[in-house]
Amino acid sequence: MPKSTKQAPVARKIAENAKNVYEKILKKQKPTMITPVRSLANVKYQPKNGYFEMQGKIKQRTLTVATVKTFAQTLKMMALSKQLIEKDDMATKREAYYISKNWGKAGFAEQPESDTIMDDVEAMFGVNREQLKFIPEEKGGDVAGKLIVIDRDASGKKLKIDCTKFGSGAYSIPIDVEHLAFESAAKFILAIETAGMFQRLVKYDYWHKNNCILISMGGVPTRACRRFIRRLSDTLKIPVYAFVDGDPYGYFNIYRTLKVGSGNAAHLNEFFCVPQATFLGVTPQDVLDYKLPTHPLKDVDVKRAKDALKNDPFVKHHKEWQQSINQMLKMGVRVEQQAFAKHGLEYVVDKYLPDKLKNTASFLP
């Protein structure tokens, strides 16, 4: 495998950090490690930056009899990361856990323990796990449309992957996207909740006729999918429009996670949010404007919506969202993005999407 040079700064940071520990020990001082506190209590919503941001609270871990095991585990995890970076290899979270089974007494008993240490290391160096070469287990995200992805094969040879050439299939986003580059003259990215709607738009040649990139998120987007959309939008400087079901799950679990990140991973949102995303639909107003068939809100929907109005810093910041959620609660219904099929299968591409895209400035933030 080819050596990576791009990642070197992270490897250097790890070496420096370890050197500090080493020198303190030589001076017979107690070594310490500092990590930011990873919790909602240490988070602020910064509309300017567009994501939940970490504040200054830190936790300090000093080497003592009580902390010796986690201290050793943290150092071993850092060493593993450095080794992976230098070999241009990667390890899934689960693999990292199993690798520790060869660390003697520093081995982890359960994977949640190794995941926690990994999160600490990630926060300590202020980089995302993928840059440390720890890769999530789950995959997700399909792409079709006007995009060329530039990757390398296992021998290091450059590959150009043309996402217009997959027919009814698609390009599947890998679990690590940091090394990808992009070429495209597309006008926008459409991030779609369901595989069914994605396949509909592919079938009807939507990306070709509208010069865009289609991404199927398959429900709540994975880290890799969000990071891919973010890097794509940053690189190409084009907007991202979200097209999801019109229910609290679509609004908060899918769209809000895509746009500003999630509360319990605040140290990562900087990398995994897509602040340039706006909300195309389906909105409660669309239900009226397009006479869509609906379903009654479930109890869990109502609870989630009321919760968001009360506690979600993103919703509390945006009046437009408060209005839409209140409208939904008043109407008492939710709507699926396939509901347009009532007016014929072509309706969504012939009428709804063109209508909405005429006025992107009116999209919910």
Added chain:
Amino acid sequence: MPKSTKQAPVARKIAENAKNVYEKILKKQKPTMITPVRSLANVKYQPKNGYFEMQGKIKQRTLTVATVKTFAQTLKMMALSKQLIEKDDMATKREAYYISKNWGKAGFAEQPESDTIMDDVEAMFGVNREQLKFIPEEKGGDVAGKLIVIDRDASGKKLKIDCTKFGSGAYSIPIDVEHLAFESAAKFILAIETAGMFQRLVKYDYWHKNNCILISMGGVPTRACRRFIRRLSDTLKIPVYAFVDGDPYGYFNIYRTLKVGSGNAAHLNEFFCVPQATFLGVTPQDVLDYKLPTHPLKDVDVKRAKDALKNDPFVKHHKEWQQSINQMLKMGVRVEQQAFAKHGLEYVVDKYLPDKLKNTASFLP
């Protein structure tokens, strides 16, 4: 979109069936429709054919005051299918449900109702839903390796999709695979449970060094994924080896579904099973042979295993599986396919897979 000729027989069958109903009505007789009973009670395991097969029980629906609505809905569903076939279009199950919102009193109140009628139509014509142009919602299955998939773009132009050219990414299987053709000189197909292990094998250039096709099932394989593997193996005449976690979920929910299908969709197994699949691992014996780290069996694992020994026709037929399951129960542990990482990340490709592939005849059936 190009007209499809291949599907014409199904459209013709629909027309004939409808004509029978029409003529009976003209003769002032009560029209009837006949569907096979879709349940485990009407199923037999045929080791020779390799899947749960439907027996002769039928249900007959005669047009009466009580059945008039479902009768009408069945005819409307048949008409929709015919129309989709003739337009070379498709509808997801959810879209079909919403289309019915324009059928006046024949509209479905809930999607499970339309799904049931769709299953009836499917069983009535003895074809899979995809041939009726009703497409499942869910997607799944990534491919990398020595394979060229032949598809068409939306204008009907032929496309050759080379699955060796996707770098760290992959080809994502579309939700309808009936129209795809294949070219390959690969020696075998490796069907993998987790995205993490798939990415490991891609990273280490496994398919290139071993002249094979890698498929990531991402848990229990979707219909499209199973059908893709089946068509691939039928066309290329190469074996399929399953590489999944060594636990009852991996054995029965993933592997057995892949190989013989599932009980509650017996009218479909003919299309969606992969009888040529055999089980590479991880077996309980592998845990001992490769000194793998394990986890204790959970109560649900023990229950599922005992259930399979007692009730699963597939397990009851194969002594080898009974032995392996009893061995697992005796050892009291389950094992994940990432556990090989204990011996180093390369171990799975340098040692385990080559070892096992030397003796494919010993794979569990």
